[in-house]
Amino acid sequence: MKILILGATGFIGSAILARLLAEGHTVTGLGRDPAKARQRFPGARWIAADLARLAKPEDFTPLLEGMDAIINCAGALQDGQADDLHATQQRAMIALYEEAKRRGSPLIVQVSARTEGAAAELPFLKTRRQADEALKASGLPHVILRPALVIGRNAHGGTALLRALAALPLIQPLVHAHQPVEAVAMEDVTKAVSMALSGDIRSGSDLGLASGETATLADLVALHRGWLGLPKARVMPLPAFIARPVSGMADLAGRLGWRSPLRSTAMAVMSEGVIGDGFLPTPFAFAPIARALAEKPSGVQDLWFARLYLLKPMAILVLSLFWLLSGLIPLLGPSVAAAHFAPFMSTYAAMSVVLLTCALDVALGLAVLYRPYARRALLGMLTVSLAYLGGGTLLEPGLWLDPLGPYVKVLPSLALTLATLAILDER
Template identity: 60%
Template sequence: MSQRFSVLVLGATGFIGSVIAGRLREEGHAVTGLGRHPDRARNQHPDIRWLKADLNDLGRAADWAPLLRGQDIVVNCAGALQDGLHDDLAAAQERAMLALYEAAKQAGLRLVIQISANTMDAGAETAFLSTKRAADRALASSGVPHIILRPAVVIGRNAFGGTALLRSLSALPGPIPLAYADSPVATVSVEDVATCVARAVTGMIPADGDYDLAAAEDMSFRDLVTLHRAWLGLPPARILALPGFLAGPVSALADLAGKLGWRSAMRSTAIAVMAGGVSSGRQGAVPAGMTFMKASQALARHPAGVQDLWFARLYLLKPLIVVVLSIFWMLSGLIPLVDPAGAASFLRPFMPVAAVWFMTFATCAVDIALGLTVLYRPWTRRALLGMLIVSAAYLAGGTILTPGLWLDPLGPFVKVLPSMVLAGVAIAILEER
């Protein structure tokens, strides 16, 4: 029987970290998962011990000491694509890691496994890759036994970020528009990444090594999208190759959304990386004895179901739904202000003049506030619930005061119902992991 260890997995609620944590637990290791929001993961995996922490707040070795107590090995799967509302790459991917290495040395940890990236590829100047590179170099010179793994684009059963974008692009109707369609994209299955980590934990991969993880095949961005389309069971579609500069306005909007808390896979960091492609690795060695699945093999292991098709089609519709709801509610609050007297006229038979004006301006303010707050990701769910509650209140009050509006040819009441359904759909598909 191979030796069992206590392993702390950072970012254990993420796309890669969740698979690694599950694999290590299956092999009998005592796994502790660390994440910012582990509540759902705790319900799904009660056999894993869960800790709630934010790497942004772990900038000193003393901050790590209680988290490392009783641990033998740390696997770092945490990371973020770009600075945003809750993401500080310098804090989470560099300062927190340097503090971790110092604490690991003090605690005498057996091993630190860093899930990194090919930091010398296109986009090397971005904060994402530069902070990863700084952390890798610090780990290599820290004196802590370590292994650095550099996976290419990771694909698997689940999808998040870039992999979710791949699926959604592949499911578009008609010709599929792609910028950088011919950029090379190397891939590796998430199962193979987990296998490498499991081997590293048990000593089958030598410590103090730097390893590239990528399947031995040449693919382009268009090839990968076409492969995912076939996996979803959709007929072939023409790829419409677009000039790279057209990605600029899209990434600018995605960056703006990032400041509001939305983690779009089309932000400028992703575009910068895709412009030059993702290579099969030039920084490290290949782990001895490992053969990596090709993308087609990795997808074939998990045949797509109708839920995958739904996800692919809804992924890009979600931001559109949120924006449409925002515009709808802001306009519903702004348009009455063009002629407030006319907007208030239907209330005059039912209440005093002062109350009429108060209700008119108050409802306009509520509508505008909901239209704005739904764009701010930490408040989106509450704003959507508010839209449902306010809509129900409008319909109930309007039905009592002016039931004849249900028969109005322009349907002011009837039109509220689709907006309520759309808000419900947004709530249903809001979470991404």
């Protein structure tokens, strides 16, 4: 079959793409930035496109040419710098359905979610529900799949947070620790998609996907802790209000382009647990989560990821603060800072250098907080730090022996910048 996958670079979309390629299908992946995906999956055809910009049926005309099926894995948790839920999850989908009807009605497999409950009226679930209802009313052949919390070999979003919580030392502070959480193995999600394409799941089906086990959040964290090879830790249940300031900061980070699983939408969903809609019969049995994890044992790289996951935002904040203070403190006494350059240039030139370098430091400290600029800001920090050390060594080498160590203190900053660059990727 010729298949188009929307959101093919995402957590679920990339796993579905890998399975369909292995099954011999001709697959086209759609994503906003598929450059890395081309390297990982050279057997697929890739198209760079932003669903939020595909507002009219004719925008989908070249994408649907010759397609037998469309799999929609695209979506986002919350509006933010890079995400417009109404445009991506509702408007683009309705335009897609209209064009699909004109293109011979290919099968549409929609990977959706449970859209009722405490968060039902938030944009994340409301726009999904509206798209699902429009698909059902369209007359197109379709299958809607509603996976519970998806657990896979890789991790992103909520599953990444599970691993990070599982790796905390000594105690595990958890909000909503005893809320029920249903989960499903990634292999079962990809299997359901494959069966929908083959007709083993009939058109018109609306299925919840979950292992059938209802655990608590604390149980899942403990399960992942064992998978990581760590000893048991004591759970410390925390009241829900503790999460509000954290969610507020995560929402702000979302406006800056960082997709944190701690945003307010995720907390609203977790307030009643992650539970299914009820399950229609499916032609296969779902794997227990413990077995699914055991079949793919963890390695040391998984432990590194889990331990570093919550340290990444801390590293970015520390670097931002370091560069902001480096730029702002000299402005409290610019003439003192300019005195270092007095033997080598005029007073005016020395003051200009101080002001320019302060402005550069502040700009880097702010830019690293904005996700689209973060990588360039980190590279800028490395470049500027090396330039400061090189220039300073030529002009005032004695500062290497200064009791306050102004040069020596730059070295840990360089190391932290390199480490942050190494863990910056989210997928």
